[in-house]
Amino acid sequence: MKANFKFSNLCGTVYQQGNIIFTPDGNSVLSPVGNRVSVFDLVKSVYHVCFRNQLMDPLNSNKSFTFGFQNRKNIAVIAQSPNGHVLISVDEDGRALLVNFHRGVVLHHFNFKKPVNAVQFSPNGSFIAVTHEWHVQVWKTPNHLVREFAPFSLHRTYTGHHDDVLSIEWSPDSRCFITSSKDMTARLYTLDPLEGFRPMTFAGHRNAVLNAYFSSNSKSVFTVSRDGAVFIWRAKASEASSDRDNGDPQASPSSRDPSVARVRWGIHQRHYFNQPNTKVVCSTFHKASGLLIVGFSSGIFGLWEMPTFTNVHTLSISQEKITSVAINPSGEWLAFGARKLGQLLVWEWQSESYILKQQGHFFDVNTLAYSPDGQYIATGGDDGKVKLWNTRSGFCVITFSQHTASVSAVQFASQGQVLFSASLDGTVRAFDLIRYRNFRTFTSPSPVQFSCLAVDPSGEVIAAGSMDSFEVFLWSVQTGKLLDVLAGHEGPVSSLTFSPITNVLATGSWDKTVRVWDVFSRSHAVEPFQLNADVLSLAFRPDGQELVVSTLDGQLTFFSTDLSKQTNIIEGRKDISGGRKADDRVAASNSASSKAFTSVAWTADGSCVLAGGNSKYVVLYDAREGVLIRRWQISENLSLDGTEEFLDSRRVTEAGNIDLIDDRGEESDLEDRMDVSLPGVQRGDLSKRRYKREARTKCIRFSPTGLAWAAASTEGLLIYSVDDGLSFDPFDLSIELTPQSVFATLQKQSYLEALVMAFRLNEKTIIHRVYEGIPYEEIRLVARQLPTTYVPRLLGVSAEVLERGPRLEWGLCWIREVLSAHGRWIRERSVELASVLREVKRSVSSFEGMVAKL
Structure with missing residues (x-):
């Protein structure tokens, strides 16, 4: 089992x-997501963002990825x-990271010591201007190619403002x-001191000036204030005429910048x-076309042509205020x-169409499920929405908003064309993923809240557990009728799952029991297992022979379903505990x-079990030995x-922890100062009361391909995948084994030797190049002589190339x-190679589907 999973996307x-912001080529948008930066590629092009030594796939348009x-x-x-080489990101406290954009590697850490607004x-890339409360600091841009001890060198500090500086142009x-x-x-x-020069002040606005811009020829300056006023500034007529009379060419505002300053x-x-x-919240200016774009607090944005101030376009695009705009x-x-x-x-304002329209879950993500082929992830949230995400592009494909309360569980049918969701609104819904519609709604005889969901392997029967009546309901997917009600638990049903092989249903409850039901036999036999604490979650092994149960005392207990006995137990309290909350009275170790x-x-x-909970950690255990293999921290965000x-x-x-003191009364906008929420509200509309979200994992699922796992966390849907871009494998390596020697062997037509050398070097680009350099007529010979050690790798590469x-x-x-x-040899290791075989099946099936359409 590989454990080298690394963060790959959010x-x-x-x-x-x-x-x-847009990248300098205009093809991608950079968006801050919590304490990370996401990149959304908007055009179908070979986008040379090399991320962890992996070029993004040029064959698929509209990619998104998140830097590590x-x-x-x-x-x-x-x-x-x-020039697009360097990215700087500054957090709320003024701590900055200077990043090599093409590699996603942090070059330098720096602390500006004050919150930064801009x-x-x-334009020549030599300097970085940074706001520093009511001062402005200009720093020399560090060289991203040279290692320096003190890379940030302060050029000058500029003073004169009497309140916080909001923008720099x-x-x-x-x-x-x-x-x-x-x-x-x-x-x-001016950047450098100028003899006799004093900084010019543009005064006259009646509210905070949000932005100021130069026109394309530098003859005009435009200032935009929060109250919706735009002032156009030009050289005073008397001065301009006297300069012309004196024949002074240096005094014209259209000449070089020092004269503009004078x-x-x-x-x-x-x-x-x-x-x-309404108030102006944000604005931006495009010099070449003279377009001023303004976003308002009512969710409306407008385009004005300057300096004539002609309204080109006004449109409402959101119900809430627009907080950032870029062109x-x-x-x-x-x-x-x-x-x-x-x-x-x-x-796109000229054609009046959306290039990209994405929205995440409004509140927390509660649950997730992988599709059988691993290409899609379904999520359900506190906002009552069910969303479908493409794992390759990172984009939301469809949103279902039929539920009226929090979604507690989602599950795919075995064929992957139907998605089921359970909600606290008392309904279980079935969505058709071909026509994108809700075609079935299942309800119970008396209203209950559904907390968990399971679909049997055939996809014909669906089961849901309730929090109120402690019962499990079974429906027929075809008819929508209630088939059976399983009673016996004495507490809320927290989790349930069907065996992947047999028609057995396992249910766990807060009454400290797990019950295994033979739901399709006439006897309705029940096998109860007694535990020491409330059951929180359970899962069947892929072969259906073993059941793992998580309980409130931090233990993972394993039961054999054939022998009906406990086989193993893992004590996980110390592995998952960690992280102290701001209002905790005790240390993290005692919480x-x-x-x-x-x-x-x-x-x-x-072979292994992945587990997560109300903690910043996700852990991976070896199920046989009961040992901890790996532990991941889902977030380092101190917010x-x-x-x-x-x-x-x-x-x-x-007065207590500063982070929990309500300072909303200091906000400048009335709507930000008002509080209309109920006292003590900590879920739902979190923006209305001082509340720090907790770093925790609500749901974890492993991809059917075995190459990735996903976690529904506070920050969103985190995807961790096997880092196979460049993993160094020193086994059987010699000094002579280099990329050059691999290509030389390939040119000598020693195809088998070159392929084995490429696998030993374990660099993805080299493997692909050698693989594609082997002629058609040599394939049979190379495949037959290949050592079995490299068979799974070769199958994986073949499936990837066939699909792409x-x-x-x-x-x-x-x-x-x-x-x-x-x-x-493959059949004997079918369980071990299940993920690779599934990839091969998927790629061959997609090819078969394409041929069938012809």
Whole structure:
């Protein structure tokens, strides 16, 4: 069993807070998601973002992935250098990471020591301007190719504002910049000292100035304030005429920037958006086309052509305020982020169509399920929505919103074309994934809340457990009729599952028992197992021979279903405990709240058990030996509760922990200060009361392919996959084994030797190159002589290339020859090789489907 799973993607959340930006080529959007950064590729092109040495697949359009690096807290602002090589992300406390964008590798850590509102690279990429409360600091950009001891070098600090600086905008030639502030002014600074120059002040607004922009020819400056006013500033007429009379060519505002800095600016025109009862929240300006894009607190955005202030377009795209807006370099696409709803939209304003429209779950993700082929993940959340995510692209495919309460469980039918969901609204629903509709709704005779769900292997019968009546209900999927009600538990039914092989149903309850029902026999035989604590979760091994049960005392207990006896027990309290919450009276080691597994899942080969719970850890155990193999920390985000082992004594005051003190009264907008929630509300509308979300895992599932697992966590849907991009395997290596020697062997037509050398070197790109360099007529010979050690690897590569590439007959020939040459050896290890065989079956079936359509 491989344990080298690494974080690969974050779905379920597309935007949380901070600013959205486009990459310099305009093909991708960068969005802050908690303390990580997600990249959404918007065009079908070979996108050379090399992430952990893995090029993104150029054959599939609209990819999204999340970088592996994490800031200490939620990201407040991000910026990318003009050449696209360097990305800087700054968290709420002002701690920054400088990242090599193409590699996803953190180059430097730096602390600005104050919260940062804006970061901007100069157009020539040499400097980074950063807001520092009411000051502005300009730093020299560190070299991403040279290792330096102190990479951040301060160029100058600029003062003059009397309140927090909100934005920075550079002039086109990087020689001066303009800032805007809450003190209702904007100021113009030069990068280097200029003799006799004093920073220009643009005053006259009646509210905080959100942004200030240069026009394309630098003759005008536009300032936008929160109350919806736009002022156009130009050189004062008397000064401009006197300069012309004196014949001074250096004084024209259209000349070089130092002269722009010397110009006496005056208000040329005043314009107003006239949007009643709304405020401007964000704006951006496209110099080349002169378009000003403004997002309002009512969810409306508008486009105005400057300097004529002609309204081009106004549209409502959200029910909540738009918190961030960006425009790509060509000026065609607009990106919007709405923080409260977690929405990310990309809009093409000329054709008036969406390029991208994504929204995560509004509240926590409660449950998840993998489709049988591992290509899709279904999630259910507290917002009552069921979403289907594509594991390859990271995008949401469809959202079902028929439930009226929190979704507690989702499950695919064995064929993968039907998705079932159970909810606290008292219904179980069946969704058709071909026509995307809710075609069945199952209810109980008397209203109950359903807490868990299971589908039998044939997909004909569905079972759901209730929290109120302690009963299990069985329905026929074909007719929708209630078949049976299983009574016997004396507490809420917490988990249930069908055996993958036999028609046996196992149910677990808070009454400290697990019951195994033979539901399809006439006798309705029941096998009860007594445990020491409340049952939280249970799962059958893929071969149906063993059952693992998680209980409230932190134990994992294993039962043999054939022998009806306990076979093993794992004490997991110390493995999962960790993380102290801000209001905990006891240390993390003594806290009982996180010391139990709320979700368990078997690996695809049935050798290990994956478990997670109300903790920041997910653990992997060897089921036979009962030993801990690996432990992952799902988040290092200090904005979440429970990620720190020890509380920071500097944040504890006489009034309690600073993080829990309600400071909403200091917000500048009335709607942010108002509190309309019920006292003590900690779930539901979390934004209305001071509340730190906890780092915890609600559901864990292993992919049927065995190459990935997913966790429904506080931050969204985390996907961890086997890192096979470049894993160094020193077995049987020699000094002579290099990429050059592999290719030289291939050129000498020693195909078997070259393939074995590539497998030993274990670098994905080299394996693919050698594999595709073997001629068609040599396939049979190479497949027959290949050592059995490399057979699973060869099958995996064959399936991947067949699914992706155009050489279909060639790929099928490889699979046929390998299976015919090593079929008996493969059959003896069918459980061990189940994930690889499933991949082969999927790729061959998809090819068969394509041929059938022809």
